Amino acid sequence: MAKSDTKKSTRSRRPEDAGRRDFIVIATNAMFGLGAAAVAWPLIDQMNPAADTLALANIEVDVSKIEEGQSITVKWRGKPVFIRHRTEDEIARASATDIADLRDPESDEVRAEKPGYLVLVGVCTHLGCVPLGQKTGEVKGDYDGWFCPCHGSHYDTSGRIRKGPAPTNLEVPPYTFLSDSVIRIG
Amino acid sequence: MSAEKFQNPVVRWIDHRLPVFSMLDHEKYDYPVPKNLNYMWNFGVLAGLSLAIMIITGIVLAMSYTAHVDYAFDAVERIMRDVNHGWMIRYIHMNAASFFFIVVYIHIFRGLYYGSYKAPRELLWILGVVIFLLMMATAFMGYVLPWGQMSFWGATVITNLFSAIPVVGDSIVTLLWGGFSVDNPTLNRFFSLHYLMPFVIAGVVVLHIIALHRFGSNNPIGIDASGPQDTISFHPYYTMKDMVGIAVFLLLLAVAVFFFPNAMGHPDNYIPANPLQTPAHIVPEWYFLPFYAILRAVPDKLGGVLLMFGAIAVLFILPWLDRSPVRSARFRPLFRIFFWLLLIDAVVLGYLGGKPAEGIYVVLSRIATAWYFLHFLVILPLLSVFETTKPLPKSISEPVLKYPASRKGPMGAGLEPAE
Numbered sequence: 001m002a003k004s005d006t007k008k009s010t011r012s013r014r015p016e017d018a019g020r021r022d023f024i025v026i027a028t029n030a031m032f033g034l035g036a037a038a039v040a041w042p043l044i045d046q047m048n049p050a051a052d053t054l055a056l057a058n059i060e061v062d063v064s065k066i067e068e069g070q071s072i073t074v075k076w077r078g079k080p081v082f083i084r085h086r087t088e089d090e091i092a093r094a095s096a097t098d099i100a101d102l103r104d105p106e107s108d109e110v111r112a113e114k115p116g117y118l119v120l121v122g123v124c125t126h127l128g129c130v131p132l133g134q135k136t137g138e139v140k141g142d143y144d145g146w147f148c149p150c151h152g153s154h155y156d157t158s159g160r161i162r163k164g165p166a167p168t169n170l171e172v173p174p175y176t177f178l179s180d181s182v183i184r185i186g
Numbered sequence: 187m188s189a190e191k192f193q194n195p196v197v198r199w200i201d202h203r204l205p206v207f208s209m210l211d212h213e214k215y216d217y218p219v220p221k222n223l224n225y226m227w228n229f230g231v232l233a234g235l236s237l238a239i240m241i242i243t244g245i246v247l248a249m250s251y252t253a254h255v256d257y258a259f260d261a262v263e264r265i266m267r268d269v270n271h272g273w274m275i276r277y278i279h280m281n282a283a284s285f286f287f288i289v290v291y292i293h294i295f296r297g298l299y300y301g302s303y304k305a306p307r308e309l310l311w312i313l314g315v316v317i318f319l320l321m322m323a324t325a326f327m328g329y330v331l332p333w334g335q336m337s338f339w340g341a342t343v344i345t346n347l348f349s350a351i352p353v354v355g356d357s358i359v360t361l362l363w364g365g366f367s368v369d370n371p372t373l374n375r376f377f378s379l380h381y382l383m384p385f386v387i388a389g390v391v392v393l394h395i396i397a398l399h400r401f402g403s404n405n406p407i408g409i410d411a412s413g414p415q416d417t418i419s420f421h422p423y424y425t426m427k428d429m430v431g432i433a434v435f436l437l438l439l440a441v442a443v444f445f446f447p448n449a450m451g452h453p454d455n456y457i458p459a460n461p462l463q464t465p466a467h468i469v470p471e472w473y474f475l476p477f478y479a480i481l482r483a484v485p486d487k488l489g490g491v492l493l494m495f496g497a498i499a500v501l502f503i504l505p506w507l508d509r510s511p512v513r514s515a516r517f518r519p520l521f522r523i524f525f526w527l528l529l530i531d532a533v534v535l536g537y538l539g540g541k542p543a544e545g546i547y548v549v550l551s552r553i554a555t556a557w558y559f560l561h562f563l564v565i566l567p568l569l570s571v572f573e574t575t576k577p578l579p580k581s582i583s584e585p586v587l588k589y590p591a592s593r594k595g596p597m598g599a600g601l602e603p604a605e
Contacts, residue, residue, distance in 0.1 A: 042248050042270070042271035042274060042275060043242065043243075043275065045250065045270045045271055046269050046270045046271050046272060046275060048270055050264065050270060050272070051267070051268040051270040052264060178210055
């Protein structure tokens with residue numbers, strides 16, 4: 001009725017103007033969309049890590065106090081990082097494993113910069129639980145590395161997945177040896 | 187019907203089951219709006235926009251805020267320095283609060299000038315005053331959250347207002363505080379309520395709009411639209427007109443946020459709250475100053491508090507104080523003079539509220555306070571009886587058609603002769 005007339009009259013008054021009108025409408029809407037996106041971005045980006053959070057994103061650890069066969073757990077970016085001073089036996093077993101048998105093939109040399117010290121993010125790659133095996137007496141799994149109690153993933157002495165639902169090996173965080181005894185993680 | 191209304195098949199499918207698009211269409215095209223609205227009618231939309239900006243930035247700020255006396259100040263400083271774009275979001279929130287009040291004050295004085303509170307829009311007006319009260323409560327509690335000196339002492343002074351209530355006053359203040367002074371429990375509940383209130387406001391805004399759409403907008407002439415020849419559809423005419431106001435509003439807000447972000451704030455609020463030391467000169471935010479002046483004008487504690495709340499209470503009964511049948515001040519020569527005097531009086535009260543309570547300022551505050559109440563309680567009822575109003579035009583179209591391209595030139599939309 002009267003309303004739909006009003007509506008139509010504002011849409012396409014003269015057929016020869018249709019193209020120009022469409023162009024103006026599309027250009028206006030595009031500018032509006034750009035503006036809306038520009039406004040939305042700061043409101044979304046504020047959820048990303050803040051400057052003070054990023055400033056705490058790397059840590060330095062003195063590993064000289066860790067005896068052979070001992071592990072320590074340090075916190076890095078809110079997550080546990082396992083640092084293990086491995087025994088000769090563990091290193092030998094890790095490097096003797098046939099890579100072809102692994103679900104996520106990776107050699108032990110790649111995973112440990114210095115074979116004596118293995119640095120891992122202590123978060124199971126399945127669904128994010130912290131695997132057992134850091135403390136003496138804890139279950140270490142069938143391959144004598146780590147065992148995730150949540151869904152039964154077994155990791156070997158190089159932190160590689162051998163059995164269970166986890167898809168990939170325990171992550172090796174970026175780290176460098178600042179000296180023989182101090183490493184910086186992150 | 188609805189099948190023809192929308193070309194997009196998805197819209198048509200949804201609208202058949204959930205007629206939201208029909209409702210939008212209804213508001214856009216079927217809602218008749220007087221065709222002579224001037225730019226003063228932009229401020230309702232601008233108030234709504236301000237509320238939206240406040241809610242969005244507020245939700246975002248709450249993501250990085252900690253409501254604890256030991257962490258609140260640092261949390262706000264962290265937002266300013268470390269959180270991505272946090273400084274901008276907080277400055278928008280701070281300045282949009284002030285802009286919200288500017289817009290609402292103009293909206294209120296628009297209503298006063300054009301008699302928008304008169305029958306049949308009394309409830310519309312009263313709901314507006316309710317929104318204003320809720321806004322003041324929300325703004326006050328929001329100002330406490332950064333936990334600076336002004337936050338703390340503002341909270342102390344305002345909550346102490348309730349101690350003026352006879353007998354139960356002190357118990358009420360203790361209840362508000364959740365302790366024996368403004369402290370962590372107070373901050374926690376203020377944060378909770380500050381988050382809640384904007385949504386209550388949004389609810390009352392919906393009622394405000396329902397009441398508005400019952401009889402439609404008032405207009406500068408203040409007479410009812412006599413038929414379709416006096417109205418145009420909201421869209422595209424007033425959506426476009428509102429866009430102009432929105433652009434100007436956002437431009438000014440951007441200027442404030444990016445160039446003068448602290449102009450409307452108080453430097454003392456960048457000092458962490460100290461319960462053992464009151465700043466030498468404490469003032470509320472500028473939008474409370476007129477009411478603060480009224481509070482301080484009265485030498486009696488209870489009297490001051492009553493008068494301050496009375497200054498708002500009088501707005502609730504305004505539709506029954508001004509009984510003149512003529513709405514718009516354009517046709518009320520005496521009322522128009524008194525309107526401008528009231529506006530000046532309000533500005534003077536605001537100025538005095540920011541001055542120390544001593545000497546000439548107290549005397550002037552008393553005169554200005556007296557004038558405020560005189561205006562509403564004596565002058566308006568008398569004007570309703572004794573004022574001789576100018577003759578009203580017969581319709582909204584008539585004055586425009588009579589003086590084509592005269593002083594009402596800018597309102598070009600009204601110049602087209604009705605079909």
